[in-house]
Amino acid sequence: MEKQSREGMEEYWHWFCASLFSEPSLEKKLLKRFGTPMAVFHAAEEEIRMVSPRNEKKLSAFCAGRKRWNFSQERERLARLGIRFVSMEQEEYPSRLKGLTDAPCGLFFRGTLPSDDRPAVAIVGARNCSAYGNSVSYWFAKELAGQGVQIISGMARGIDGTSHRGALAAGGETYAVLAGGVDRCYPEENRDIYMEMEKKGGLISESPPGIRPLTFLFPLRNRILSGLADAVLIIEAKEKSGSLITADCALEQGRDVYAVPGPLGEALSEGCHNLIRQGAGLAVSPEKLMEDLMILPGINMKNVQKNKITLERSEYLVYSCLRLQAQNLGEICEATQLSPQDALRILAKLQLKGYAKEVSRNYYAAAKKL
Amino acid sequence: MFSKVWSAGIGGVDAYPVRVEADVSDGLPQFLLVGYLASEVKEAGDRVRTALKNVGCPLPAKRITVNLAPASVRKAGTRFDLAVAAAVLASIQKIPAENLEGLMIAGELSLSGQVLGIPGVLALTEAAGEAGVKRCIVPAVNAREGALIQKTEVIGVSDLAELIELLRHPEKGIPATADTGELLERHASEEKEDFSQIRGQKAIRRAAEIAAAGMHNLLMIGPPGSGKTMIARRIPGILPGMTLEESLKITKIYSVAGLLTPESPLLTRRPFRAPHHTTTAEALAGGGRLPLPGEISLSTGGILFLDELPEFRRSALEILRQPLEEHRICISRTAGTYVFPADFMLVAAMNPCSCGCYPDRNHCSCSPREIARYLGRLSQPLLDRIDLCIQVPKLSYEELQKGKENENSAAIRKRVEEAHRIQKERFGGENACFNSRLGIRDTEYFCRLGIAEKKLLKQAFEKLSLSARAYHRLLRVSRTIADLAGEERVLEEHILEALGYRPLERSEWLRGV
Numbered sequence: 107m108e109k110q111s112r113e114g115m116e117e118y119w120h121w122f123c124a125s126l127f128s129e130p131s132l133e134k135k136l137l138k139r140f141g142t143p144m145a146v147f148h149a150a151e152e153e154i155r156m157v158s159p160r161n162e163k164k165l166s167a168f169c170a171g172r173k174r175w176n177f178s179q180e181r182e183r184l185a186r187l188g189i190r191f192v193s194m195e196q197e198e199y200p201s202r203l204k205g206l207t208d209a210p211c212g213l214f215f216r217g218t219l220p221s222d223d224r225p226a227v228a229i230v231g232a233r234n235c236s237a238y239g240n241s242v243s244y245w246f247a248k249e250l251a252g253q254g255v256q257i258i259s260g261m262a263r264g265i266d267g268t269s270h271r272g273a274l275a276a277g278g279e280t281y282a283v284l285a286g287g288v289d290r291c292y293p294e295e296n297r298d299i300y301m302e303m304e305k306k307g308g309l310i311s312e313s314p315p316g317i318r319p320l321t322f323l324f325p326l327r328n329r330i331l332s333g334l335a336d337a338v339l340i341i342e343a344k345e346k347s348g349s350l351i352t353a354d355c356a357l358e359q360g361r362d363v364y365a366v367p368g369p370l371g372e373a374l375s376e377g378c379h380n381l382i383r384q385g386a387g388l389a390v391s392p393e394k395l396m397e398d399l400m401i402l403p404g405i406n407m408k409n410v411q412k413n414k415i416t417l418e419r420s421e422y423l424v425y426s427c428l429r430l431q432a433q434n435l436g437e438i439c440e441a442t443q444l445s446p447q448d449a450l451r452i453l454a455k456l457q458l459k460g461y462a463k464e465v466s467r468n469y470y471a472a473a474k475k476l
Numbered sequence: 477m478f479s480k481v482w483s484a485g486i487g488g489v490d491a492y493p494v495r496v497e498a499d500v501s502d503g504l505p506q507f508l509l510v511g512y513l514a515s516e517v518k519e520a521g522d523r524v525r526t527a528l529k530n531v532g533c534p535l536p537a538k539r540i541t542v543n544l545a546p547a548s549v550r551k552a553g554t555r556f557d558l559a560v561a562a563a564v565l566a567s568i569q570k571i572p573a574e575n576l577e578g579l580m581i582a583g584e585l586s587l588s589g590q591v592l593g594i595p596g597v598l599a600l601t602e603a604a605g606e607a608g609v610k611r612c613i614v615p616a617v618n619a620r621e622g623a624l625i626q627k628t629e630v631i632g633v634s635d636l637a638e639l640i641e642l643l644r645h646p647e648k649g650i651p652a653t654a655d656t657g658e659l660l661e662r663h664a665s666e667e668k669e670d671f672s673q674i675r676g677q678k679a680i681r682r683a684a685e686i687a688a689a690g691m692h693n694l695l696m697i698g699p700p701g702s703g704k705t706m707i708a709r710r711i712p713g714i715l716p717g718m719t720l721e722e723s724l725k726i727t728k729i730y731s732v733a734g735l736l737t738p739e740s741p742l743l744t745r746r747p748f749r750a751p752h753h754t755t756t757a758e759a760l761a762g763g764g765r766l767p768l769p770g771e772i773s774l775s776t777g778g779i780l781f782l783d784e785l786p787e788f789r790r791s792a793l794e795i796l797r798q799p800l801e802e803h804r805i806c807i808s809r810t811a812g813t814y815v816f817p818a819d820f821m822l823v824a825a826m827n828p829c830s831c832g833c834y835p836d837r838n839h840c841s842c843s844p845r846e847i848a849r850y851l852g853r854l855s856q857p858l859l860d861r862i863d864l865c866i867q868v869p870k871l872s873y874e875e876l877q878k879g880k881e882n883e884n885s886a887a888i889r890k891r892v893e894e895a896h897r898i899q900k901e902r903f904g905g906e907n908a909c910f911n912s913r914l915g916i917r918d919t920e921y922f923c924r925l926g927i928a929e930k931k932l933l934k935q936a937f938e939k940l941s942l943s944a945r946a947y948h949r950l951l952r953v954s955r956t957i958a959d960l961a962g963e964e965r966v967l968e969e970h971i972l973e974a975l976g977y978r979p980l981e982r983s984e985w986l987r988g989v
Contacts, residue, residue, distance in 0.1 A: 233843060234837065234840075234841055234842065234843050234844070235837070236835070236837040237835065263843060263844060263845075264844075293845075295844075295845065371838075372837065372838055373837065373838045374837050374838075432835055434867060434869040435679045435867070435869075435976070436676065436677065436678065436679055436869050436875075437869070439678055439679065445678065445682075446678045446679035446681075446682045447682055447957075447973050449679075450679075450972070450973045450975070450976030450977075451969050451972040451973050451976075452972075453976060454936075454972040454973070454975040454976055455972060457939065457940065457975075458932075458935050458936060458939050458940075460939070465835065466828065466834065466835045466867070467697055467828075467865060467866070467867045467980065468679065468866060468867035468869075468976065469835050469867065
């Protein structure tokens, strides 16, 4: 069983990470005591248990798992699933994570890992987001990805999913950091981007394949999410939101945190506004954000040229009332003093021209010309 | 001695003649009723015997046999009591048998000899008129209802003694009268619910007007307390007044269902039926061994309002498919197949999600999946039969306080009446045909489009990803909007407005989420 090569060591890492993926602190302690995962593998059970008497139960289960582990079988399993493993000792391991105190010992991934040479921005936000959050996240992701920025997010419903979509629409690269194994598509409704990202980016997780996305894994994955990025952008978060955990991780890791402001009085704006109050950067547009991050725009200037807006007077009247937040027909009628039938007519025209969109039945929002 | 008299049974919403035959002969004293009878009809024997005794006409100790022909049809209900009594009286020669000729009798008896009201008198006198029966004797409480059909004489009796007197001296009978014109007039002025009571909600008022003008089915989506029910209740008031013919047709259904009161024998207000969401498929469609009209039939000519649409049982909702398409419902039972009219306008209301607040994210924390699941309780085929869909927003305090009175129902009704007239002219037929009832081929024929309109539709089709079904519904609604505007042709502006009311498609529902 003695394997001295580097490749051999990688297999020990694989075993180590697959067994302790949810216990980063135990990983640290064991490595500190024994040096390498190989040494851990061959250590006596008593010695291992001594490392953390508090976690004796877990550690004895860990030791029992050692005996069952079959290196070749596990290697084949990974290959069969098309999943790769990279430990922190490898070249390929993202250098952004290397310096972190709580860096994962290894990553399982499909597709590729984010490149170290190009900028990366994480975009996270509320699952149950509003139409406003949706369009803003899409816009930021698309513009940033169009300039070669790698978009990192968590593939959750809402903001996360739309950010991936925006990046994919721009033909950019986007990476999802998952809580469960990378062979698990969660949530199921994002299967389309899950499939797409394998080709245009990657799916990354600390958990070995087959692990379900359990609740306690989400805060752990947030540290990787923020760690892989140069800056974290929060779009729509309630006062108590999971996205704020990501923001905290980012601050601990020394990443820049940016937040997109929302309308006052909306529950979904509160988290972002609090962040801004506490000193987070104010993200007002993708261009400004890139300026702040000192990302030089690529040659892709196609989108920058202004579209000449040709709207009739009445259309302009309605268009000027529309906002990024959805408004219902009654409010629009009130603001424009138009009859509902006229307002509907003009709104239909604006929709056809791409200046407005109906986000829910008879709720309209201004559509950014993307 | 043998004697006979006509009575009538009810099948579906129509009456069919039943011949009640009685014979008195020697033998063991017995009162026999035959002719495929339900138990309440069999019990007529005891009621008749006792009632006759109590009005001083005891039956002789003989064998009395009563047959209800045709004996192959199942007969139910208590309406045969009076006819049985009359036939028996004639066969024991208490009344002259020839006086029963050309007579139809129906009514329930109490033991004291009092005549009780029965359902379906209108259907009965109608059948009598068609069969050439000259005179009908019905319970006094139902006499005015029966007299609405002016083809036959209707006389009401309130007790058995009165009936005996009438049969002995037919010339003494005073036919009941009902002034249909006056009845129709009376109610028009009694309408309490008016559109002017609705504050704000301009968009939904407009949608209701279009729906009424083309008899389109309407779905209102809005948070609780936004006034969906209030609006629905006022829609019958903006539909054109009923003609006598129409009113009689609906009154007949109510008559069979036993829902008429002696004070208002003629239904003059368009029906508004709002069954609770726990209702069963049978209650909606019509049920029972011998089926009675269900809610969908009772809302013929008016509104069937289904509040909290997704909360209805799936089985109950799916039963609406046939009636929404064919405007009638066939119910098959062992006793036969019954056809009930079901020519109603469906108005449905629902919340946008289970908490009711979506898309207001301050109050709604439903996940997209929950919202999708909520909508998923409605089947696509049902949604496909709904032409108009509109969101009813919650009103702010300011809007509630705004003193300005809105347009009243009468003004809206005027426009709707005009649109109905235009449609009637266009479709030529006698029976009311509306834009919403157009088939695919007729839709394309009556909604011919110009070049600009076609271009617009193409654009809309691609940009808004409309389906083929949505396309035809869009045309029909555009046609109605054009009719309201008095336009001969469907123009761009009509289509543009119709786009704002286009019905839900499940995939579309979550586009913005």
